[in-house]
Amino acid sequence: MRRLITLPLVLLSSALAAHEHHGHAQWSEHNGQRCVTSNGLPNHATGQFPNRGNPHRISEQATHLCVTLTPKKNATPTMIERGAIGVAINGVPFRPETADYYDASSQRGFSRNPQSGWNLEGLGARDLLGMDSNNAHVDERGLYHYHGVPPTLTAHSSLLGYAADGFEIHYRANQPPSGYRLKPGQRPTAPYGRYDGTYIEDWQYVGGPHTLDRCNGGELDGRFVYFATDSFPFFPRCLWGTPSADFSPRARPNAAQPSQRLPARTNxxxxxxxxxxxxxxxxxxxxxxxxxxxxxxxxxxxxxxxxxxxxxxxxxxx
Structure with a gap:
C-alpha cells in the first residue's frame, strides 16, 4: 500500500531574511519506508548567500531520502561525526556538525585541517560560518542545511522532521533540557581561552535527572523520540537506531552510497x-x-x- 502526502509549502517572510525560495517537498510511505522527495530549497526566506562568512550560493538539489517506518533502538548508538543526521518536514537536511577546525595558519583562523583537534561548532561560530536567522547556511554544493532549530518550522507543530534512523525529531523549547554542559576552566592547547562553545570539544555530557540522553533522546507521550534543543547539541550527534544509507556524510543526499552504519553482525x-x-x-x-x-x-x-x-x-x- 502506498501513501502519498504532498506538503503545501508556503513562503514565509522574515525581517532578517534577504531572499525567498520556492521550496517543494513530497512525502510518501511505502514498502516499510517513509520518503521525501524535494528540490532542496527551503519553504521560507533565508539570509543572503554568499555572505561574509559563507562564500556559497544556494542552488536547487534533486533530493530523495528514505527512513524506516519501524525504527528500533540498538544497544549502543552510532556516532554521526559528519553529514546529515536527519531531514526536516520541508525536505531540508539537519547537519549540526562542521568540517572546519581551528587553524592559526589559515587566513580565516580555521580550515579543513583537523590537526588542532578543535572542531568548530556550527552555532558556536555562527558569525564565522555565515548562518542566517534560521540557523542555517549553504555548503560548497549549494545545499542549504540547518545547524540548529529553524524558528519558521516551530509555529504549528512540535514535529520538526525525522532522524536518519527513522525516529521523530521534536522541538519543545528545551523541555526536556539537554544533558550537555560547557566544560569548566580553560582550553589546554591553542586556541586556548575558556570553554565558551565555539568548538565541539568545549562541551561535555553530564546528564542528570530529567535531562535528555547523550543522543538528545527522550520520551514523548510514552514513545522514544529525539529532541532539538536551543542549547548544545541542538540536534542529536548520535543515533540509537541504524541510520538509513541515504544519509551518507560524504555523498549528496540522494546518493546511493553506504552511510555510517552500525557494523554487520559477526561471529x-x-x-x-x-x-x-x-x-x-x-x-x-x-x-x-x-x-x-x-x-x-x-x-x-x-x-x-x-x-x-x-x-x-x-x-x-x-
Whole structure:
C-alpha cells in the first residue's frame, strides 16, 4: 500500500531574511519506508548567500531520502561525526556538525585541517560560518542545511522532521533540557581561552535527572523520540537506531552510497564486544585522536585516546 502526502509549502517572510525560495517537498510511505522527495530549497526566506562568512550560493538539489517506518533502538548508538543526521518536514537536511577546525595558519583562523583537534561548532561560530536567522547556511554544493532549530518550522507543530534512523525529531523549547554542559576552566592547547562553545570539544555530557540522553533522546507521550534543543547539541550527534544509507556524510543526499552504519553482525567475539558506556561518554563531542579519561566499573581511572572502534562508535581506548 502506498501513501502519498504532498506538503503545501508556503513562503514565509522574515525581517532578517534577504531572499525567498520556492521550496517543494513530497512525502510518501511505502514498502516499510517513509520518503521525501524535494528540490532542496527551503519553504521560507533565508539570509543572503554568499555572505561574509559563507562564500556559497544556494542552488536547487534533486533530493530523495528514505527512513524506516519501524525504527528500533540498538544497544549502543552510532556516532554521526559528519553529514546529515536527519531531514526536516520541508525536505531540508539537519547537519549540526562542521568540517572546519581551528587553524592559526589559515587566513580565516580555521580550515579543513583537523590537526588542532578543535572542531568548530556550527552555532558556536555562527558569525564565522555565515548562518542566517534560521540557523542555517549553504555548503560548497549549494545545499542549504540547518545547524540548529529553524524558528519558521516551530509555529504549528512540535514535529520538526525525522532522524536518519527513522525516529521523530521534536522541538519543545528545551523541555526536556539537554544533558550537555560547557566544560569548566580553560582550553589546554591553542586556541586556548575558556570553554565558551565555539568548538565541539568545549562541551561535555553530564546528564542528570530529567535531562535528555547523550543522543538528545527522550520520551514523548510514552514513545522514544529525539529532541532539538536551543542549547548544545541542538540536534542529536548520535543515533540509537541504524541510520538509513541515504544519509551518507560524504555523498549528496540522494546518493546511493553506504552511510555510517552500525557494523554487520559477526561471529567474531571481539567485534561483538561493545566498549564500556563510560568509555563512549568520555569521547562524546571529541575528535578522533584526542586525549580522554574514564573510570571502568570497579577499576582505577584509565587514560587514553578517542578512537573509532570496530563496533562503529567513538570511545576512549587506553
Amino acid at each position: 567474531d567475539a571481539a567485534a561483538r564486544r561493545q566498549p564500556p558506556a563510560a568509555a563512549i561518554d568520555a569521547c562524546s563531542g571529541r575528535s578522533d585522536g584526542q586525549r580522554c579519561q574514564f573510570s571502568p566499573p570497579g577499576r582505577p581511572s584509565l587514560q587514553g585516546q578517542c578512537r573509532r572502534t570496530p563496533q562503529g562508535v567513538t570511545a576512549c581506548v587506553p
